[in-house]
Amino acid sequence: VTPGEKVRERLPRAASVRALNVGLGRIQNDALVPILGPILLLVVFAASEPRFLSTPNLQNMGVDAALLMVLATGTTYVILMGAIDLSLGALFGLGQVLVAMLVPDVGLWSFGVAVALGGCAGVVNGLVHVGLRIPSFLASLGMAGVWLTVALLMTDGTNVSIPVDDWPNVQWVAEPVLGVPKSIIVAAILLAGAIVIERRSTLGSYLYAIGANEEAARVSGVPVERYKIIVFGLAGAASTGGGALSAGTVLGASPTSGNPFVLIAIAAVVVGGTALSGGIGGIGRTVAGVAIITILGHGLTYLGIDPFAQQLVTGALVIVAVAATMDRSKRFVTK
Amino acid sequence: MANKGVPTATQPAGDRSPRTAQTGRSLGSRLREFAPMVMLLLTCAIISAFEPSFLEWTNLMNIAEASAVPLVVGVALTFVVISGSIDLSIEGVLALCAIVCSLLVANSHNGMALGVWAVVVACIVGAAVGWLNGVLHARFGIPSFMATLGVWFAALGLAFVLYGGQPVVIEDKALLSRVTGDIAGVPVLALIAWTVLGLGYYVQRWTRLGRYAYAIGGDEVLAETAGIPIRRYKVLIFAAAGAVLGLAGALNVLLVGAGDTTIGNGELFQTVSAVVVGGTAITGGVGGVLNTFVGVLLITVIDNGMILGGINPLIETGVKGAVLILALAVSLDRSKIAVLK
Numbered sequence: 001v002t003p004g005e006k007v008r009e010r011l012p013r014a015a016s017v018r019a020l021n022v023g024l025g026r027i028q029n030d031a032l033v034p035i036l037g038p039i040l041l042l043v044v045f046a047a048s049e050p051r052f053l054s055t056p057n058l059q060n061m062g063v064d065a066a067l068l069m070v071l072a073t074g075t076t077y078v079i080l081m082g083a084i085d086l087s088l089g090a091l092f093g094l095g096q097v098l099v100a101m102l103v104p105d106v107g108l109w110s111f112g113v114a115v116a117l118g119g120c121a122g123v124v125n126g127l128v129h130v131g132l133r134i135p136s137f138l139a140s141l142g143m144a145g146v147w148l149t150v151a152l153l154m155t156d157g158t159n160v161s162i163p164v165d166d167w168p169n170v171q172w173v174a175e176p177v178l179g180v181p182k183s184i185i186v187a188a189i190l191l192a193g194a195i196v197i198e199r200r201s202t203l204g205s206y207l208y209a210i211g212a213n214e215e216a217a218r219v220s221g222v223p224v225e226r227y228k229i230i231v232f233g234l235a236g237a238a239s240t241g242g243g244a245l246s247a248g249t250v251l252g253a254s255p256t257s258g259n260p261f262v263l264i265a266i267a268a269v270v271v272g273g274t275a276l277s278g279g280i281g282g283i284g285r286t287v288a289g290v291a292i293i294t295i296l297g298h299g300l301t302y303l304g305i306d307p308f309a310q311q312l313v314t315g316a317l318v319i320v321a322v323a324a325t326m327d328r329s330k331r332f333v334t335k
Numbered sequence: 336m337a338n339k340g341v342p343t344a345t346q347p348a349g350d351r352s353p354r355t356a357q358t359g360r361s362l363g364s365r366l367r368e369f370a371p372m373v374m375l376l377l378t379c380a381i382i383s384a385f386e387p388s389f390l391e392w393t394n395l396m397n398i399a400e401a402s403a404v405p406l407v408v409g410v411a412l413t414f415v416v417i418s419g420s421i422d423l424s425i426e427g428v429l430a431l432c433a434i435v436c437s438l439l440v441a442n443s444h445n446g447m448a449l450g451v452w453a454v455v456v457a458c459i460v461g462a463a464v465g466w467l468n469g470v471l472h473a474r475f476g477i478p479s480f481m482a483t484l485g486v487w488f489a490a491l492g493l494a495f496v497l498y499g500g501q502p503v504v505i506e507d508k509a510l511l512s513r514v515t516g517d518i519a520g521v522p523v524l525a526l527i528a529w530t531v532l533g534l535g536y537y538v539q540r541w542t543r544l545g546r547y548a549y550a551i552g553g554d555e556v557l558a559e560t561a562g563i564p565i566r567r568y569k570v571l572i573f574a575a576a577g578a579v580l581g582l583a584g585a586l587n588v589l590l591v592g593a594g595d596t597t598i599g600n601g602e603l604f605q606t607v608s609a610v611v612v613g614g615t616a617i618t619g620g621v622g623g624v625l626n627t628f629v630g631v632l633l634i635t636v637i638d639n640g641m642i643l644g645g646i647n648p649l650i651e652t653g654v655k656g657a658v659l660i661l662a663l664a665v666s667l668d669r670s671k672i673a674v675l676k
Contacts, residue, residue: 138607145604157649309496315486323471
């Protein structure tokens, strides 16, 4: 078997995987869990605690879900491509710090700066991964240390609070429009944009192509390296963007505040049904995953379980979801 | 070399001088083998040129003590990395075992007083978590970095449940002073770590577990074809690493004197850097515990030099991240990575 034959043998599968994920083929048996999961959880928690469905709690859950959605959008793209980004937590902290430090000087622009610098940081992550040919989980782990240090140096290692005078410039995220906080609206717009990119743009098609079979994508003429760097850039922007949004809620910043979000964002993506092996799933699935993780978190808190202890549940959930969605036919050797 | 100049299936016909190529490669690889050691000596030389107090006995013993727990953690990770996997659950396992150990010796939370046996229990708990890592990875086919990432947070969550929000202060003064004391001027902690290193070298060199770790990491498919029960040995390797991590967690908590869930923070980073900087390939099959010893010393010496030189400690994590990336960029065997994920 020549290499050429091997590639030809694989090509139809890449195409079929793509077809599977486009259009009506999307709703299948394995999509039932992501759709029914949040509804079931809501019913269970509402039955055990009626206050769970009260307006303030629903609003709280909505705000938390919006933040997670922003983070998980970037993570979904990265995972679809078959890579992983472990620098999300550090960049989240950096986004928070950037907003808190810059808002006294530049006001609202601090949000734009945070997102733009996050995009640059993400591009650097991508360059380290692709340019130095280091596996993404290690490249992003190493770079996480670098970004954390940048954030720590900016705040001199302490937590900073935003001066009261500048609150109007950051509190807009919580201001309601027709009863819906603006952070939810931001997340919804981002989500809509992400879905359009995923389904209608070249980037979207290439995401699936690279994730399904990177070699096949490369010989088919996809500039794999360039798109990987772009996607890491988008993920970086989403991470600092999430941090920036959260700065408006907590009215301050802590460089290490993003740590728990690494697992939660990955959890939302894989619980939704996007396979860690790449090429299967999408943003739509992540919406369900975000709903499951958010409802579960709030429900467990209502039941009196410490948020830190909940990591036990999230960790277990991730393992189960990864095991269930992995495409094992793709790799004979799992490293 | 038997096939002098004769093209074979593995040698392209155009290569006219296989022998020179071979010699050149081995020279390069020999250089690479000693690069970490040279880097360590160079770093020491540079630091002692600026800060003569670096070479004083007390400072050297400080380094020995500071590198003790990272060395134990490093020995554990080395076996996992040699076999071609990775263990990201280090911080979670350390926290869990530290809490377990602190809750079983005389402490501020309950009436337990198991003394040294608490360390043994911590090792068993670590082994159990490691076994879970191995089963999830080897039996369920989940990539090791993902399985262990999940276990990291699960173990951390469990540690939170156990300790209940308040640091567990250890009140077994006898045990504390035994661990933090010294014998003939050498810290006990360092002696324990060197013993673990010696045991690790024995296992790596003269036992089936060690040899199979290299075989699996070198080429998993080949190892399986050769009849090695790779799944069983992967689980064993993860479990053994977990037990050693349990010991590290216990030592760490006895050094600090109070159990807290943040006790493992930063260890993952530090340890992966140390293992890779020492020359153990992240792709598996190459390296060993002695490499890790050099890597741990290098990282600790850099830390120590930064403290002596009065450099802002905040950049420590960033320096380690950069060192990790640099070491990976130099040492990674790309021919073993078919598709870069």
